[in-house]
Amino acid sequence: MSALEPTLATAPTRPIKAAATALPPPAIMIAFAALAVIVVVAIAADWIAPYHYAKQNLAVRLRPPVGFGGTWAYPLGTDNLGRDVLSRLIYGIQTSIGIAIAGTLIGTFFGSLLGFIAAHLRGAVDEILMMLVDVQAAVPYNIVALAALAFFGNNLTLFIILLGLEGWERYARLARGLVLAELAKPYAAAIRGFGASAFRLHARHILPSVAAGLVVQATIYFPSIILLETSISFLGLGIQPPRTSLGLMLGQGRAYLANAWWIAVAPGMAIFVTTLAVSLVGDWLRDRFDPTLER
């Protein structure tokens, strides 16, 4: 028996099990820690930010951060209106992460729903939905979002919806594929045979089987939503002042790069760290949970 165990543990057919028992590599641990900090900052922004994001003190405009001639009153310095860069960064993280989560949820929900519908109904509906998927995939979405915001005017609801619509086609395509595969399995036929309704079949039985794949997909594309938010806000069409977001701060700071670099560097670093951490964690999760990688 004891001679068999190591053979089993290293058996090529069970690599997932082996990975699941080990600790994640250090890089992933650091990424998790960074994400934890970011999430705590986002949730607790109101309590931990030293000032309100719009609080101006015009007497202390463009003060440098601590270590570059600044004081602890404004650890990361102040911006062109004398606002605390640290506080704006904290609220910026809250806004950007919050909006990215909302956008991801919208995209995941609608994309997956349409994928389920396509897989269930097949035929013409499937054809049309998949055609829409191809259309969406073929059009550069940044341009569509910018055009919509410029045309309808800026507002937060529209902005979040637009972020949500980014990438819905990825979820639709994935959900459709996964659901079709599940439907072909005997258990699906059995549940149908018991007379379960389509809703019950999909919601109670298929969804739990495919959820992991969709969640992994959402994690992997979360950084792209953050980047879409930041890039549109950077261009001045997303989050509007005096509210703040990482992209907006970066955009405002670019005019001051030569004489007050800290306004842009702080949010730039935050965007870099957040997207890198989520990407690392997403990749790692995929390695663990993505059913397509099991075999």
Add this chain to the structure above:
Amino acid sequence: MIPLNRRHFMQGAAAAPLFMATTSIASAQSADKRPPMVIAVAGLPATLEPARELSNVGTRVTYSMFDTLIRRDFLGSPDGGGSALKPHLATSWERKGPSELIVSLRKGVKFHNGDEMTAADVAYTFRDGRLRGEKPEIPDGRAYFGILDKVEALDPYTVRFTTRVPDVLLEQRLASWASWIVNKRHYEAVGVEGFSRNPVGTGPYKFARMVSNDFIALDAFDDYWMGRPTAKTVTFKAIPELAARVAGLISGEYDLITNIPPDQASLIEGQKTVEARSVVLANSHLLIYDEKGPMMADKRIRQALSFAIDRQKLVDTLWLGKAVVPAGHNYPEYGQMYLEGRKLAFDPAKAKALLKEAGYKGEPIVYRTLPNYYTNALDAAQIIIEMWKDVGINASVQVVENFNQMAAAGQQVGNTSNSTRLPDPIGALWISWGPNSSIQRDKLWTTTAAFNTAGRALEAETDPVKRKALFKVMLDAFEDEVPGTILYQPLEIYGVKKSIAWRPTTFFFMDLRPDNLSFDRTP
């Protein structure tokens, strides 16, 4: 010596045209050693019909393509704001009465299309139906020349201007906005729309090419009557991003850049080859209070909004103290018309009292602004809404992409700028807020009776004492009704190569005439 045979001869003959062509190109190039000039601006006008584009971005370009009959000598004063009048396309002018002016034209002035400028072109420029009349092609023209009754060519070089009422400002009008002389033959051939895209004037640079929102290219007009222009070409490039303009100037890509906020001027001042040149503009940034917007019909709300703004604080912080808070819509350059002892009050207590009196209960007040059009506009907006919040106003900023979005339904507060086009209230307050202004035409302000009555009387009045009294009535009405309020006179900072001799004026007019532009300055 190479023996000449038939084959050599044929080769030489075949090569000769090529050789001659290259030498002629080379000689043409060496003949024109003038440098091209590239100017990076924050925005470009949509068209080039000079009276139609009476904007900061428009006059900057059209000023080089057109001439006026009389030239206002901005550069005659050290601050770039001189108001003396000099002969230009007109060699002289003579008053024949309070309503009549005889203008003698310069002979031999050429238009870009080769035509000589004559009285027919002048009469055409000021004709009924273009700048004045019932439905003029250029509705804004009425604010400047609605006062004209007749413009007649007495002979090819003499024109008689007659005004409907006595007008002390006619000479100033002819030196100012909307008075640029257009070519009659070309205008008649292409119409106002065609002329807007392909204009013909007498200025030092002629139109070459334009791509909307990208660039406007002009070529030197070597037959210019003031002498050969000093640049071979002038290109106005739209570079809305400040950082890109500054970087392009420092790298040498641009010769001159506009709209630099004071915060960034230090970047340029530290450089070897470029420098900042600044001027306080005869232009004020203002807020418009649109009475069609929710809550805005009550003048007490509008008064409260104005009393709550600490203008000096805006100047001291955003403009590093270099902009100016004027004494209302009332400027020292008016000379004897200037009303002493007035100021724009900052009184938060009064603002609060007025809000209470008006029954204000926290309804939202939205301040619309474009992000980059006016220097510092977005920063000023964010500071002002904080000042409004301090007196209990539920204020917020909305960034819009263009002036149509700003003026769209629901506008409460927007921004604009007013230039002092003539050194007189008739050339500033009356043009920007009078019956011919878009403010009154579009019904942003309708409680105008007192203001308009005094203004109409002022237009026709010639007695200085009575004129001043009428101006006071007008200004009191304006400040009581508050259809808008002045923030400050901004500082316009240009970034220029040190090797370029060029002085800015207190207008956005960019004077590139040979007497104000050369490329051989020793810094």
